[in-house]
Amino acid sequence: MGDQTRPNVHTPPPGPRSAALMKRADEILLGVSLIGGWPPNHFVSRYRDGWFIEDVDGNRYLDWINGWASAPLGGNHPELVAAAHQGLVDYGTECLSALRVEHQWLLAEKLHEIAPPPLTKVVYDTTGSEVVENAVRIMREAAGPGRPFVITFLGSFHGGNYGTGAMGPHNAHYNHAIEPFMSGWINVPFPTCYRCPYHLAYPACDIACLDYIEEVVLKYKATPESIAGVAVELVQGENGVQIPPPEWPVRLYDLCQKHGWIFYNDEVQEGVGRTGKWFAIEHWQGVEAELLSLGKGISGGLMPLACTLGSDRMSAPAGKLYTGGTFAGNPAACLMAAKLLEIIERDHVLDNVVELEKVAKAKFGAMKEKYEIVGDVRVLGAYMCVEFVEDKESKTPAHELTREIVYAMERRGVVPIYEPAFNYFRPTPALNQPPDLFALGCDLVEECVAEVSAAHGKGVK
Ligand SMILES: Cc1ncc(COP(=O)(O)O)c(C=O)c1O
Structure with a gap:
């Protein structure tokens, strides 16, 4: 051995x-x-x-590799295996789909406890790609008619289906058969400072890349009133852990406030402790998302589970949409996720x-x-x-x-x-x-x- x-x-x-x-x-x-x-x-x-x-x-x-960043406590954690097993014992091998199951409440309460303001509510999905598309649908519904556009950031990875594949997009090597891209995304530069697209250096650059939104997008592509919001990965994971300069998220958030855009952070990979805080957004004081998605790690690594946290204001629009799917919020996954959060807290x-x-x-x-x-x-x-x-x-x-x-x-x-x-x-x-x-x-x-x-x-x- x-x-x-x-x-x-x-x-x-x-x-x-x-x-x-x-x-x-x-x-x-x-x-x-x-x-x-x-x-x-x-x-x-x-x-x-x-x-x-x-x-x-x-x-x-x-x-x-860690299950591609999806197993926060490593493999075979005995308490997670026991929780998953309990979920199966309680609810057999069936997913809830059209039923309400107590285990979902358990996890929702825990998320409610740790979520940063103004996030108070949760809706379940199964995978990261799915949860991102559904979060954007909630954003568009909340923004109301006449706001079809969503600002996204070049290099971000939001998933592998037609909608999310076009959002960053992540990388030209990955776009085959997703092209021609779905419309509606306005792809703008992310502050990839080691390889600045403008060949400038931080801090002397004064974050010129963010000016692209007001100086180029709003001039040529879309009026502020036609934009529903911003979908961002505050730290781009698949793009090589691109960490923005400290002021960037704050200035992006201020831009959203100025124009009435909804701020959505995709924390499918960076959430659930990966960056050293429960949620990556907590690294930037005063930056608040009205929608924030989790996937990967929230599952504990085994049973597919994803969810979007939303503010009170997002609840009525979310209620108008069919999101989720057959396996969304399955009982064993919810039980395991609740246990995961408990262990992360208990074991520091x-x-x-x-x-x-x-x-x-x-x-x-x-x-x-x-x-x-x-x-x-x-x-x-x-x-x-x-x-x-x-x-x-x-x-x-x-x-x-x-x-x-x-x-x-x-x-x-x-x-x-x-x-x-x-x-x-x-x-x-x-x-x-x-x-x-x-x-x-x-x-x-x-x-x-x-x-x-x-x-x-x-x-x-
Ligand atoms: C930030 C982010 N969003 C969404 C996804 C897609 O998640 P999934 O592979 O579960 O569809 C990923 C996957 O790597 C991701 O890193």
Whole structure:
């Protein structure tokens, strides 16, 4: 079995069993193939335990994928498994759909307790993509007729269906077969400061990118009265954890107040503690969303669950719409989510996120100082990104080097969120991953960065 407290890769992936299954995948799974570089890992997992993934060849990896940021307490948390089981015992294998079930109230009360003002109410959905579209429908209904437009931010990822796929959009590589885009979205620049679209530098820029809305959009595309609101991911996750400068959310919020636009924050990935607070929006004092969606993490990682929190003012418009669906707010998922929130509070998990943040800033920050190819490091709580470049001066995205580093990490037993289309990876530990274990993973990352730097003759200080 080996040491169960650390990663252990004894058979370089893919091991023989993984290789056989992946070969078979080409024959029986629709569109799942390593040929296209996806999924990016070279193993097939069979077991998930705490902070580790075990593959079918018995290798053990430190999990920094975390169910794509959907399992705040890691895998197989016994109390969450027990809550889910209780939900199944209470309500069998049926979803409520057209019934009212007590378990939904339990979760709603808990959300009501922790939600920042003016959010007081909740409506359930099943997935993140669905909940975002439904939140926008509520926004449009609340804004009233004659306001078809919604301002969205380039690079944001809001989901993979026709509506959400066109919202950011997230990335040109991901748009195939979503084009031609649905209309109604006004896509504007997000403050991606390391690669500023205007080639300016913060703070001297005075956040010029936000002026695009008043100086360009309102002049050429839409009057303020034709816009329902703004849909934003205050920290863009899939786009490489883009953290806006402190004034940006405040100024965006002020713009909404000035023009009577509804402010909607998509916290499907950044909510439920990922940034070190229950809700990411709480990082910016005075910024208030009237609609805010949760997905991923609220599920605890197992039973699909999403929801939108809304202000009192959003309640009547929401009541006019059919949102949700067959599996929305299923009883076992609600019970598990309520337990999840209870554990996060009871075990001071948000404090642990702050510790993870400190480790990440120290370890990855030092790597940025030392290695020519580490271009940028962005960290807010356990929301983290390490971006690689050919050299610091040109900032040319280093896709191949990133791929080599991530594969070297896999061979050492650390697997982050990574997509071959990008020149960054995102360490995404469970929120309760022990800081020492996380630090060990960071040290293994550094070994890989050093190895790849040396292999390519890249500078090291
Ligand atoms: C911010 C955000 N919104 C929405 C979604 C879509 O969620 P789902 O994959 O559950 O449809 C994601 C998924 O990554 C996300 O990060």
